[in-house]
Amino acid sequence: MKVAVVGAGSVGSSIVRELCGHGHQVVVIDEKPDAIGRADLRNNHWIVGDACDPMVLREAQLEQMDVIVAATGxxxxxxxxxLMARSEFGVPRTVGRVNNPKNEWMFDQAWGVDVAVSTPRLITALVEEAVEIGGVVRLLNLQSDRATLNAFTVPREHDLVATTVGEVPWPQEATLVAILRDGLPIAPTDDDVIEAEDELFFLATGDGEGRLHRLFAR
Structure with missing residues (x-):
């Protein structure tokens, strides 16, 4: 996969290292020439310039990218x-970093953002996931809040324990996409039996998220 990462600060650099470690082709765009000096990033393709300048994005051949990550501060x-990546270069997938939670409402498809990543929101979700058993926890907003990734940890005495996935009347607006059990991910089938302390992960619409809350409140 070809990925452009805009911003080579601490966040952007970490993203670049992870992507390269997974075998992806990465182009790094940063307006500070000294950012290239990082020893662990020198082997990447670099573009030095202002990413808000269409000429810089054209030099990076953005039209060939599968994903762009806007990770500046x-x-x-x-x-x-x-916005330019989507409207001018047709990049099919855009990920935008949200630094100030007050600005999160702007990171939607009107601005060309498919996935908005807010560090404060993620930290809050991870804290809730760690301490809240028996409650639906939103982990991530997808496609401009039209879909969400949610997690539910099954309590020991819950009605779901010992039932199969196929027996549960899941909401039509929510899809069970994974079960995490003892640290191992499971691709769920109708025959899988739900166990206590399983972590269930769902993709859901807004209505589906509400129905999940009602389902698990039994």
Whole structure:
């Protein structure tokens, strides 16, 4: 997969290292020439320039990218880059970093953002996931809040324990996509038996998320 990462700060650099470690082709765009000096990033393809300049994005051959990650520390830059990537270069997938939670409402498809990643929201979700058993926890917003990734940890005395996936009347607006059991992911089938302390992961619409809350409240 070809990925462009805008911003080579601590967040962007970490993303680049992870993507390269997974075998993806990465182009790094940053306006600071000294960012290239990082020893662990020198082997990547670099473009030095302002990512808000269409000429810089054209030099990076953005039209060939599968994904762009706008990971700078400036929300305005991340929004502009996402919008240009989608509208001018047709990049099929855009990920935007949200630095200030007050700006999160702007990171939607009107600005070309498919997935908005808010560090405060993620930390809150992870804290809730760690301590809240028996409650639906939203982990991530997808496609401009039209879909969400949710997790539910099954309590020991819950009605779901010892039932099969196929027996549960899941909401039509929510799809069980994975079960995490003893640290191992399971691709769920109708015959899988739900166990206590299983972590269930769902993709859901807003209505589906509400129906999951009602289902698990039994």
């Amino acid at each position: 400036d929300d305005k830059v991340n929004l502009v880059v996402s």
